[in-house]
Amino acid sequence: xxxxxxxxxxxxxxxGVRTLLTPGxxxxxxxxxDACAQRRFLCVLGDAGVGKTFAVRTAARRxxxxxxxxxxxxxxxxxxxxxxxxxxxxxxxxPADPGAADTLIRRALAATPRxxxxxxxxRMSGSCLEYLRFLHDGTPGGLCVVLIAGQRGERHLRxxxxxxxxxxxxxxxxxLTRDQIPLAVPALHPLWQTVAPxxxxxxxxxxxxxxxxxxxxxxxxxxRALAATSAAAPDARLLQTVVDRxxxxxxxx
Numbered sequence: 001x002x003x004x005x006x007x008x009x010x011x012x013x014x015x016g017v018r019t020l021l022t023p024g025x026x027x028x029x030x031x032x033x034d035a036c037a038q039r040r041f042l043c044v045l046g047d048a049g050v051g052k053t054f055a056v057r058t059a060a061r062r063x064x065x066x067x068x069x070x071x072x073x074x075x076x077x078x079x080x081x082x083x084x085x086x087x088x089x090x091x092x093x094x095p096a097d098p099g100a101a102d103t104l105i106r107r108a109l110a111a112t113p114r115x116x117x118x119x120x121x122x123r124m125s126g127s128c129l130e131y132l133r134f135l136h137d138g139t140p141g142g143l144c145v146v147l148i149a150g151q152r153g154e155r156h157l158r159x160x161x162x163x164x165x166x167x168x169x170x171x172x173x174x175x176l177t178r179d180q181i182p183l184a185v186p187a188l189h190p191l192w193q194t195v196a197p198x199x200x201x202x203x204x205x206x207x208x209x210x211x212x213x214x215x216x217x218x219x220x221x222x223x224r225a226l227a228a229t230s231a232a233a234p235d236a237r238l239l240q241t242v243v244d245r246x247x248x249x250x251x252x253x
Contacts (some may be wrong), residue, residue: 001057001143003138009054009057009058010054010216011212011213011216011217012216012217012220012231014189014216014219014223015223016189016190016191016219017188017189017216017219018188018189018199018237019158020138020184020187020188020212021031022051022055022064022180022184022212023174023175024046024050024051024052024092024123024173025051025055025058025059026053026058027171027173028044028059028061028171028173029059031053031144031168031169031171032056032060032063032115032138032144033059033060033063034168034169035144035146035168035169036063036064036113036115036144038142038144039113039139039141039142039143039144040136040142040144040145040166040167040168041132041136041144041145041146041147041163041166041167041168042144042145042146042167042168043094043121043145043146043147043148043154043163043167043170043173044056044082044147044148044149044171044173044203045148045149045151045152045153045170045171045172045173045174046150046173046174047151047175047211048150048211048213048229049175049211049213049214050174050175050210050211050213051173052148052173052214053119053148054188054212054227055162055173055189056117056146056148057107057117059107060117060146060183063115064113064114064115064119065114065115066113066114066115067084067087067088067114067115067116067117068087068117068119068156069083069084069087069116069117069118069119070118070119070120070124071123072119073120074123074124074125075124075128076125076127076128077098077122077127077128077131077177078098078236079099079128080128080132081102081105081131082094083095083104084105084116084149085101085104085198086166088105088108088109088114090105096162098229104186104210104237105135106135106138106139108150109135109139109143110139110141113141113144114143114144115144115145115146116132116143116144116145116146117145117146117148118132118145118146118147118148119148120146120148120149120153121147121149121157122149122150122152122154122157123153123155124152126160129157129160129162130160130162131165132145133162133166136166147163154170154208155194161212163233167234170226175209175210175211176210176211176212177206177210178201178204178210180203180210181197181200181201181204181210182197182200182201184212185200185204185215186200188212188215188216188219189216189219190197191226191233192219192235193217193225194233194234195232195234195239199239203218203221203239203243206243206247207243207246209213217246218242218243218246221242221246222234222239222242225238225241225242226238
């Protein structure tokens with residue numbers, strides 16, 4: 001598809017990487033449009049590297065101006081207020097008084113329908129999630145909030161009772177399957193168009209495991225290897241060398 005992703009959202013900003021209209025991308029687009037219309041929460045779950053954040057931010061950008069939050073682990077409501085103050089581009093420094101800060105934030109959220117996107121939401125404390133409930137309930141008509149988390153974070157989010165009645169959907173994204181690799185990877189980047197489908201599947205089985213993030217990482221290192229050797233296209237030996245160099249648990253994204 002045409003690359004509608006926000007600038008710099010592709011992992012490592014690798015030149016030539018294109019946006020794929022994967023089943024996960026389609027599912028996120030449909031679910032987010034529904035949650036946005038209802039102004040409710042949406043929980044997007046999946047293993048690292050399957051494209052959760054990419055899909056949500058791309059879909060949110062097409063629906064309106066997303067409010068993007070990426071907080072540290074165990075953030076306090078004060079951190080969330082400061083993050084929202086900056087993401088909403090409110091003037092001046094965040095007020096020290098929580099009530100004054102809340103007034104500015106709620107006024108901005110009420111003025112224009114927003115999509116608040118929280119990455120690594122399973123790292124948020126219960127008090128921060130409760131603060132999001134406070135904003136949702138206090139915004140006329142509700143507030144669309146997308147919580148992105150890994151599979152292991154689902155239990156933490158499910159434990160938040162307020163999400164049970166305010167969530168439009170719990171969406172699970174999966175890695176690419178073996179059968180999807182020969183179609184998806186050449187579309188991801190042109191350098192893979194000369195590699196045989198069976199070889200792509202073997203590379204995926206050894207290194208990527210259906211993760212788009214790992215395929216982008218492999219693309220990045222393969223580009224560097226091509227530049228260093230002045231080769232026109234990757235062959236089996238070059239790809240073997242690249243994978244041997246980066247295929248270690250400590251270096252995987």
